[in-house]
Amino acid sequence: MPPPIFKLPPPRPQTNVMLSRVAHSLYWMSRYIERAENIARLLEVNLQFILDFRGYDDVHLREHWGSLLASSGDVALFEKHYESANSQSVTEFFAFDLRNQDSILSCVFTARENARMIRDQISVEMWETINELYLFLKTKNTADVWAAGPYEFFQDIKRNSHLFQGLTDATYSRSEGWEFIQFGKFVERAHKTAQILDVKYHILLPNAGDVGGAVDTAQWQAVLRSGSALEAYRRFYVNEILPWKVAEFLIFSDSFPRSVQFCVTQIDEFLRRILGETGNRPKSAAARASKRMLANLQSLTIDDVLKEGLHEFLVEVGGSLEKIADDVVRTTMFYQAESTQEEQQLQQQQ
Amino acid sequence: MSLLSNPYDVGDFFDEMYATGGEVRPHYKSLVDRLGTLPLPEFDRRRAAIDLAFLRRGVTFTVYNDSEGTERIFPFDLIPRIIPAKEWEVLEKGLIQRITALNLFLHDLYHEQKIIKDKVVPAQQILTAKHFRREFMNFNVPHDIYVHICGTDLIRDRDGNYLVLEDNLRCPSGVSYMLENRAAMRRAFPNLFQSYGVRPVEGYSEVLLKSLLHIAPDRSDKPNVVLLTPGVYNSAYFEHCFLARQMGIPIVEGRDLLVQDMRVYMRTTSGLLPVDVIYRRIDDDFLDPAVFRPDSMLGVPGLVAAYRAGNVALANSIGTGVADDKVIYAFIPKVIKYYLDQEPILQNVATYLASETSDRKFILENMANLVVKSANEAGGYGMLIGPASTKAEVEEFRAMVAANPRNFIAQDPVNLSRSPTWCGDRLEGRHIDLRPYVLCGKKTVVTPGGLTRVALRKGSLVVNSSQGGGSKDTWVLAEDK
Numbered sequence: 101m102p103p104p105i106f107k108l109p110p111p112r113p114q115t116n117v118m119l120s121r122v123a124h125s126l127y128w129m130s131r132y133i134e135r136a137e138n139i140a141r142l143l144e145v146n147l148q149f150i151l152d153f154r155g156y157d158d159v160h161l162r163e164h165w166g167s168l169l170a171s172s173g174d175v176a177l178f179e180k181h182y183e184s185a186n187s188q189s190v191t192e193f194f195a196f197d198l199r200n201q202d203s204i205l206s207c208v209f210t211a212r213e214n215a216r217m218i219r220d221q222i223s224v225e226m227w228e229t230i231n232e233l234y235l236f237l238k239t240k241n242t243a244d245v246w247a248a249g250p251y252e253f254f255q256d257i258k259r260n261s262h263l264f265q266g267l268t269d270a271t272y273s274r275s276e277g278w279e280f281i282q283f284g285k286f287v288e289r290a291h292k293t294a295q296i297l298d299v300k301y302h303i304l305l306p307n308a309g310d311v312g313g314a315v316d317t318a319q320w321q322a323v324l325r326s327g328s329a330l331e332a333y334r335r336f337y338v339n340e341i342l343p344w345k346v347a348e349f350l351i352f353s354d355s356f357p358r359s360v361q362f363c364v365t366q367i368d369e370f371l372r373r374i375l376g377e378t379g380n381r382p383k384s385a386a387a388r389a390s391k392r393m394l395a396n397l398q399s400l401t402i403d404d405v406l407k408e409g410l411h412e413f414l415v416e417v418g419g420s421l422e423k424i425a426d427d428v429v430r431t432t433m434f435y436q437a438e439s440t441q442e443e444q445q446l447q448q449q450q
Numbered sequence: 451m452s453l454l455s456n457p458y459d460v461g462d463f464f465d466e467m468y469a470t471g472g473e474v475r476p477h478y479k480s481l482v483d484r485l486g487t488l489p490l491p492e493f494d495r496r497r498a499a500i501d502l503a504f505l506r507r508g509v510t511f512t513v514y515n516d517s518e519g520t521e522r523i524f525p526f527d528l529i530p531r532i533i534p535a536k537e538w539e540v541l542e543k544g545l546i547q548r549i550t551a552l553n554l555f556l557h558d559l560y561h562e563q564k565i566i567k568d569k570v571v572p573a574q575q576i577l578t579a580k581h582f583r584r585e586f587m588n589f590n591v592p593h594d595i596y597v598h599i600c601g602t603d604l605i606r607d608r609d610g611n612y613l614v615l616e617d618n619l620r621c622p623s624g625v626s627y628m629l630e631n632r633a634a635m636r637r638a639f640p641n642l643f644q645s646y647g648v649r650p651v652e653g654y655s656e657v658l659l660k661s662l663l664h665i666a667p668d669r670s671d672k673p674n675v676v677l678l679t680p681g682v683y684n685s686a687y688f689e690h691c692f693l694a695r696q697m698g699i700p701i702v703e704g705r706d707l708l709v710q711d712m713r714v715y716m717r718t719t720s721g722l723l724p725v726d727v728i729y730r731r732i733d734d735d736f737l738d739p740a741v742f743r744p745d746s747m748l749g750v751p752g753l754v755a756a757y758r759a760g761n762v763a764l765a766n767s768i769g770t771g772v773a774d775d776k777v778i779y780a781f782i783p784k785v786i787k788y789y790l791d792q793e794p795i796l797q798n799v800a801t802y803l804a805s806e807t808s809d810r811k812f813i814l815e816n817m818a819n820l821v822v823k824s825a826n827e828a829g830g831y832g833m834l835i836g837p838a839s840t841k842a843e844v845e846e847f848r849a850m851v852a853a854n855p856r857n858f859i860a861q862d863p864v865n866l867s868r869s870p871t872w873c874g875d876r877l878e879g880r881h882i883d884l885r886p887y888v889l890c891g892k893k894t895v896v897t898p899g900g901l902t903r904v905a906l907r908k909g910s911l912v913v914n915s916s917q918g919g920g921s922k923d924t925w926v927l928a929e930d931k
Binding site: 122376444 | 680684
């Protein structure tokens with residue numbers, strides 16, 4: 101007897117419809133994955149840095165972790181839940197603590213919840229990667245990470261984030277959804293690069309006399325590594341690592357894909373596509389703001405920035421980015437508050 | 451040592467694989483030959499691979515009362531349930547007969563109510579049914595189809611007769627597990643399917659989409675179909691996504707939709723887009739806060755008005771729950787006879803109504819030997835299995851039945867058939883049921899297969915996933931050898 105033939109359904113024309121809520125979820129999914137990766141990198145490099153400088157005394161250590169917490173704006177939250185800032189407590193706080201909305205686990209959980217809401221929209225490969233990353237994190241805790249050496253752990257997180265972004269590139273249609281994914285990714289990346297630089301600003305401030313010393317060079321190297329930029333920087337400048345050159349590279353490089361200017365160029369491009377801005381003169385506030393921001397980045401020099409104050413400049417960059425992102429979200433997304441969990445669960449599924 | 455080294459005792463039950471003497475039934479023979487040569491470690495390896503795949507793919511249901519919303523996989527048993535072609539032929543006819551009668555019944559209930567006037571079904575029972583929607587009297591649904599998607603629960607008694615346990619006519623779920631189970635089995639035993647002649651179930655989503663397109667209002671030659679979900683926290687959210695994805699239609703929440711001038715639209719990034727058909731997975735009560743529960747955040751204000759105006763179609767229609775009420779269930783054999791003038795092909799389980807004086811007396815006196823069910827619950831809740839319950843539990847139900855008779859029925863306990871199931875270290879018999887899925891569009895189609903649920907706990911008769919149940923792939927054979 102011949103086996104029954106299993107026929108695939110005929111292809112249907114794909115409709116180009118994107119629900120606002122779906123766009124919103126794509127945007128946040130993408131942002132949170134990028135955020136998790138950046139936090140992993142920041143944390144890893146700083147842990148590594150401490151290991152490299154075992155001679156650090158308690159004061160230096162506190163300063164070191166203090167500046168990391170300060171740059172992410174988490175000092176108050178941290179102090180509420182932990183007695184002192186050391187490698188273990190900071191790892192716990194930034195990697196696993198669900199009370200910290202920006203811990204790696206929180207970010208991956210949020211990314212996954214967003215992905216789960218729109219599972220029908222993203223590719224199976226994208227979903228499986230996020231899901232596996234989440235399941236992987238759920239099985240780990242700070243003690244495990246320290247027992248096995250943190251390197252592998254952070255490597256896994258970064259690799260999964262890259263895998264996710266690569267799979268998105270290889271399996272997701274170039275549609276409006278793609279624009280939201282990219283927009284979210286570059287907003288987050290620009291913001292995090294600014295923040296990574298800002299950590300160094302906090303390190304610098306208390307002891308201006310150390311500038312140029314061995315520790316300082318190592319710290320600037322750490323900054324570059326936090327931004328995955330060390331090798332790119334070396335290829336570009338070849339020579340020694342100079343603080344203002346590092347700042348210049350991370351802010352103004354127009355070829356390095358994590359520099360602020362590179363990201364803002366992408367933001368401007370995807371934002372104009374999302375908002376349907378075709379003309380030379382922007383119609384929306386968001387497009388005007390991003391054009392202005394891009395123009396600033398293209399015309400300023402590192403000297404201008406240092407004169408104005410690096411910290412002030414970076415804070416302004418962060419603020420503008422969030423404002424632009426909020427504007428885009430508001431103009432494209434309009435729907436009501438979510439129903440409650442209880443009400444959703446009440447629905448009998450027979 | 452293989453899976454089948456030690457056949458278990460079939461006991462006083464109908465066993466799907468072993469006949470009474472212990473010999474293997476003919477339609478299981480090739481499976482037994484195959485499994486008999488499969489070494490245990492290899493079987494274990496495939497089992498673990500399937501579990502892992504389910505977890506990775508997120509084929510899960512949500513367990514409530516957990517802040518992170520723990521998701522579990524629905525336990526899957528690798529030994530398939532096999533149905534011979536001849537048997538299925540009868541089942542298919544019976545299911546089509548039943549759904550045809552149910553749709554006629556619903557039409558009549560919401561129009562002339564001839565069946566009440568002819569005293570086949572008492573008016574009192576209909577009027578007191580929780581899901582009877584008098585608001586929809588004299589409303590004409592597209593093509594007179596009330597139930598487009600039906601999941602009928604079937605069980606087998608001690609002699610192997612198939613009986614209808616209940617009709618699910620509102621939002622039957624579980625079909626995604628039928629499809630995912632098959633996909634898992636194809637990966638685990640690719641060669642078995644080729645040689646066995648198992649009928650494919652994969653056509654389900656295609657037929658579902660056709661049934662949905664069938665009811666689209668005429669105005670559009672390219673209708674927009676959406677699936678309306680309560681949201682990501684609903685236990686069946688995986689299924690909603692799965693089906694939407696299979697059909698290539700958007701999955702929407704109530705807040706994604708709005709009604710203007712009695713037309714339904716979805717909010718997209720480029721504005722409002724009209725919606726023609728809604729496959730809703732939300733209860734009637736929550737569909738439209740302007741008509742039903744005013745506090746519902748899940749629904750869409752104005753949706754019912756748009757439906758009444760014929761501008762949007764709903765599947766299933768509103769008010770279908772009156773026909774799957776467990777009290778009304780008792781009348782379905784008469785309903786079939788009344789509308790079709792045929793004898794029912796599939797029998798009911800003997801049922802007693804607490805609302806009828808003589809039945810009530812019988813129920814109250816014999817409660818310890820009966821299964822008592824609340825009329826409108828699902829998921830194995832609100833149910834008493836007399837023979838397996840303590841005195842206190844029986845007393846509790848006795849009081850509930852006496853206080854609110856309309857809400858309860860009782861049935862003779864049926865010793866569900868058993869199927870060989872892997873229980874940690876060997877095969878044992880475990881009780882199973884079967885939920886085939888029936889779709890009503892231009893044609894009525896029964897997908898050859900269904901969801902076989904299995905009560906994994908020894909001796910248990912409750913197959914629901916919330917109560918320790920698992921599932922199996924269901925093979926309908928194309929031809930009997």
